[in-house]
Amino acid sequence: MSRKAGRHFLQIPGPSAVPDRVLRAISTQTMDHRGPDFAEVGLRALEGMKSIFRTEQQIFIYPSSGTGAWEAALVNTMSEGDRILMYETGHFATLWMKMAKRLGLAPEFIEGDWRGGADPDRIEARLRADTGHEIRAVCVVHNETSTGSVSPVADVRRAIDAAGHPALLMVDTISGLASIDFRFDEWGVDVAVSGSQKGLMLPPGLSFNAVSEKAFEHGKAGGMRRSYWDWTDMAGPNATGYFPYTPGTNLLYGLNEAIAMLHEEGLDNVFARHARHGAAARAAVRAWGLEVLCRQQGQESGVLTAVLMPEGHSADAFRATTLRHYDISLGNGLSKVADRVFRVGHLGDFNDLMLIATLSGVELGLRRAGVPHRDGGVAAAMDLLGAAAPEELETA
Amino acid sequence: MSRKAGRHFLQIPGPSAVPDRVLRAISTQTMDHRGPDFAEVGLRALEGMKSIFRTEQQIFIYPSSGTGAWEAALVNTMSEGDRILMYETGHFATLWMKMAKRLGLAPEFIEGDWRGGADPDRIEARLRADTGHEIRAVCVVHNETSTGSVSPVADVRRAIDAAGHPALLMVDTISGLASIDFRFDEWGVDVAVSGSQKGLMLPPGLSFNAVSEKAFEHGKAGGMRRSYWDWTDMAGPNATGYFPYTPGTNLLYGLNEAIAMLHEEGLDNVFARHARHGAAARAAVRAWGLEVLCRQQGQESGVLTAVLMPEGHSADAFRATTLRHYDISLGNGLSKVADRVFRVGHLGDFNDLMLIATLSGVELGLRRAGVPHRDGGVAAAMDLLGAAAPEELETA
């Protein structure tokens, strides 16, 4: 096989391309996770993640992929047979619901069309009807990675409160955290779930729970049979920077570096950048005459843009063409939208020129694959980026 | 704080120091775990681990620490209330037993004195008494990391067979695999548990199950409520080199490099090297006039040597001295032997001169800490190493 020259464009909606600084941090020699020097690594990671989740409450870090942190959220707080209200925003919301079922819970799934975020009104209505307060938790996906739609988490909290309902609010922000605004404490989230390989710019392998005092108390009192995922076991050693079992030391090195990088840029700048790139990507899609999957204005994601293929054209064949000819990986459509949608990731350590490269890969791929479209998507994105200029990249 | 010059000696019994080749492999850019190129990475890892476990049966790789693979072994094969026979070889056998309890199983614990491996005769006797075949599994720790004793796994299998008992044989070889001989198929193991940060020379963050057909069938039919650890979910995508959720891509890069390195040295050479270093370490301990914790001849570990402190002397104070003055991390005594024992790791990517450096760190530390001992441990180890020469390091 002939070598492909130049840099691969990893434009799936996560894992995002890992910055060199993080890769170098990860390649630091492993240390004694029980020794005195480790405490600094551990505390820095735990404290740092609080700043990312914007919480003063507890953080738990697992050596696992994000899927594991979904499970941790459920098994620490819920008991077999518990009813929970989940919202079908897309494929990942569905997977989390299926996991809940497998774990013996009774999820109730508010159906959605995969083209927008969770609707707080429907949640409120359902909670108001639950006069016996049988529903133990409301679970929503913050940034639905399969569709590129964002749920209004703060509004969901307001809906729960408006209904006067005691359910916990659990939020999957695996692909939202550190790319789009997320405020654990201010929004009143009880359990948040995240992973390392998206906005945190790490390889996969670490997952996170942010946990409110209320949720933690649930965990102490109940939850399901569990061991690996148990919060209480974690909380003790965590207080001094240690873990109850061997942590993912080298990924923690990378995590600390990534957190530092996020703060060097400024979290609000990070969010503004993602929002701007999302807008530019959608401008390109419109110029191509294609349709963005998310059709709820204001809920389009800054993390990724899912694009509907014209009828009769295979999204997967198109993606194979772009990979083969332009060395760019795009995300596939999942389950309900399999082969109907391709997803463009514009998250993580990313900038204007990388976005244009990405969109040009899509545009050249559309041509080469013979997909009906108008040219000019790249030009439209450039117009938007040129007009809504970033603050000077280098600021005082 | 003043910088410590030179290389830290990470001589705990895992994580072992990660070779530069592996660290560089881990620092390779993350790739699309659903893309066509990933299949090669995944298949190489899965096939490679078969060669390390010496099995033709199934391997499962988790993004988790070894503790997770313990849980996976239990939740895939056992059901709530199931009785299992476990053997108290030390701290880790005890932890696994406690985990089983927490998961709702009914472990029966054969008591041990922490100074040797599992005794097959006692296992056989117990199984013979279990005429109703209520015991569903026998669980032993291959290399007990807390004590430096090795259980005779093949003999445990023979004991089970001699008793005509259908129990599964589950083996924790977290710290044994790839350092001392382990033969999954030949020894008739049903589930083996391992982790990345010991003989596999990786950072922590990957764990493994090797699974016999019999155990896999148990998993398909039953087991506990589970999601993250489910074998059946894994088996499908694994067949083509993929995983049901995001795998630990960068650690998999490192795993493939580490497996290649093990085969470049030759697994049998790797085992011989560890055995030789174990013998040299014990020669040093005897010369110091100290006592090796393991007192079962033939069951002393090549992975680590646990040393009893003279009465009235704190092992932890001694370890703090060696760390502070000689920049070497030794393992601590755990639970029953806390502060009574220190553990010298001599596993992973290691050689004669590194062992002598390690033992000299202990000897100099004993002097500095004022621990009663005779000098000459290093000299004794050198005598053994000089006499029982390694085959030339560089061979055709």
Added chain:
Amino acid sequence: MSRKAGRHFLQIPGPSAVPDRVLRAISTQTMDHRGPDFAEVGLRALEGMKSIFRTEQQIFIYPSSGTGAWEAALVNTMSEGDRILMYETGHFATLWMKMAKRLGLAPEFIEGDWRGGADPDRIEARLRADTGHEIRAVCVVHNETSTGSVSPVADVRRAIDAAGHPALLMVDTISGLASIDFRFDEWGVDVAVSGSQKGLMLPPGLSFNAVSEKAFEHGKAGGMRRSYWDWTDMAGPNATGYFPYTPGTNLLYGLNEAIAMLHEEGLDNVFARHARHGAAARAAVRAWGLEVLCRQQGQESGVLTAVLMPEGHSADAFRATTLRHYDISLGNGLSKVADRVFRVGHLGDFNDLMLIATLSGVELGLRRAGVPHRDGGVAAAMDLLGAAAPEELETA
């Protein structure tokens, strides 16, 4: 200072961005350069560079920047007062000429307008006039990094031969080698000069001479007083893979990796890629209504494109704008064309999407800096790239 997100675009005409594989190779532990294992490293580098220069004759590798290899070429073959014929293709040809003067040679400089390569006819005419054969060498720059023009080296050799002149042919291919076609033996070059940080995709720090037998004999018999640069000293140890003084070990690791990568892609594919990218870059410049500095058709470089700024506009102010707003480094105009020209590097480890990103950085920069131009350069480049498709990136 706020962190700039994403990858910096290093689009100067060298150093080119170093591929991760090469960076990892360079970070391998330094070895004993007199030990038995080093021979393989040294021989691989020396043999590998023959394949890159396309020669069966001798290669010398210096720990130095390319400037050093210029000096080596002159001091090994020429004596004080020797007359040499040099050709003013641009800034670097001028610097080489000045170096020759400082070293005591008598360079004769054929004036050029910096807008094309060397003209073989003028060289031939001058050599025919040199009936006494006082000119000892003809020196041309293959790819003039300051202008983006390529000299027809094979035609220069033909001109020398047509004139029946015995002068040596010396060629600076610092920025041409491994990006555009170069054939040391076939073209009858006597001394070629190159460096590591351009098409070879390494950091700066290694330089090269390829040397014909005829030139090497010159060196044995004469040349100037010298020590570091002496070929004869090198030739002996080189025969077995060693060097007379400590070589640049870690850059040699990287060199061997880079040579492997070039051959994995195929040198002819590498050349075709650069040519294609040069054509696309020029299409963009034309679409912007700007002027390419090189105006000799067929001599435009595939390595870089130098662009004339509209009158009254500062190229350096424009470059500062692109760097500040779009995190892309462009090359500056040098001496005669200082502040009049900016240079776009498209060499080394580079691909279509990176080129589009680069050109979009220029186009957005032109807008932001208020430089008069037409939009559409990126679109024009995409048209060319989309039409003249690369062979599938992944071929059998």
Added chain:
Amino acid sequence: MSRKAGRHFLQIPGPSAVPDRVLRAISTQTMDHRGPDFAEVGLRALEGMKSIFRTEQQIFIYPSSGTGAWEAALVNTMSEGDRILMYETGHFATLWMKMAKRLGLAPEFIEGDWRGGADPDRIEARLRADTGHEIRAVCVVHNETSTGSVSPVADVRRAIDAAGHPALLMVDTISGLASIDFRFDEWGVDVAVSGSQKGLMLPPGLSFNAVSEKAFEHGKAGGMRRSYWDWTDMAGPNATGYFPYTPGTNLLYGLNEAIAMLHEEGLDNVFARHARHGAAARAAVRAWGLEVLCRQQGQESGVLTAVLMPEGHSADAFRATTLRHYDISLGNGLSKVADRVFRVGHLGDFNDLMLIATLSGVELGLRRAGVPHRDGGVAAAMDLLGAAAPEELETA
């Protein structure tokens, strides 16, 4: 070939093993050496090297090996035919003398027996005799890498002053700098020569001149024909952190990291560490019943220890044995002492346990190679190290 397990011990007297932090720094992406961000890298390196040479005067950094900086020292200050006084401390002093001859100088070589440093009295006597002040420079090697002897540089300066002689004082401290005390300003050195791959803990590829005002004025006014090595060309761009030609960017990254590490440890601590390790190595040699090459008390090097083999035994055969069986590289004897001497490097990023490992490699090698000796060298070194304890490695 079977893989050698564990870490290779690179115990030649340079290159020394490069610390991981430095290797990671070197693997940082190359940057635009003309761009605004480079200035910080360049200035940090130039200023940092002043702190290492302990000078307020000028530093020049070359992309070259140390041999190049020898040449730079001579060609910038001396003119053809100039008489210089050099001192035969060993192989490298001899090589420098030969280089001076080749460059057209007239070196006068004070003969030495290779078993000590330069004798200031002999230098003073010779200078007093030079009543016409024809001698333009006195050149000594600070730490003679071929013998392990240190010349008393401050005393050489005093000798020159006592003789009232205007000659420049030039010092090769290639292997001394950053390992043993060197004070450019205080000792009145005019030109110092150094390289990256010894006490500076870098790979080879950078070399250094520290230059007094007096020497720099020599350079401006005279010196030989030169280009690459010219100080004046360097001085201008250096003032703002830049270089006249492409610098060795990635090694400069490493240099800045290494300088930081040296200051984190404290230069005086670095020197004390090397002195202590030299003493321990000599204790081992004496215990073996072998002879240290340097027999001038107080001039033994902390960088390396050269050891005389017993008559009739080949040092090179012994070194081949240690490499093959114990994976340790020792330095060979050079020219006059070829095959009579082996050299043990104990410089750079090194600590007590690494020294013991090194000495154990020698002792085990002596046994295996059948070299007559007494055992107990390692034990003797341990006694010394244990008694003369390092300050606690970790200090406030």
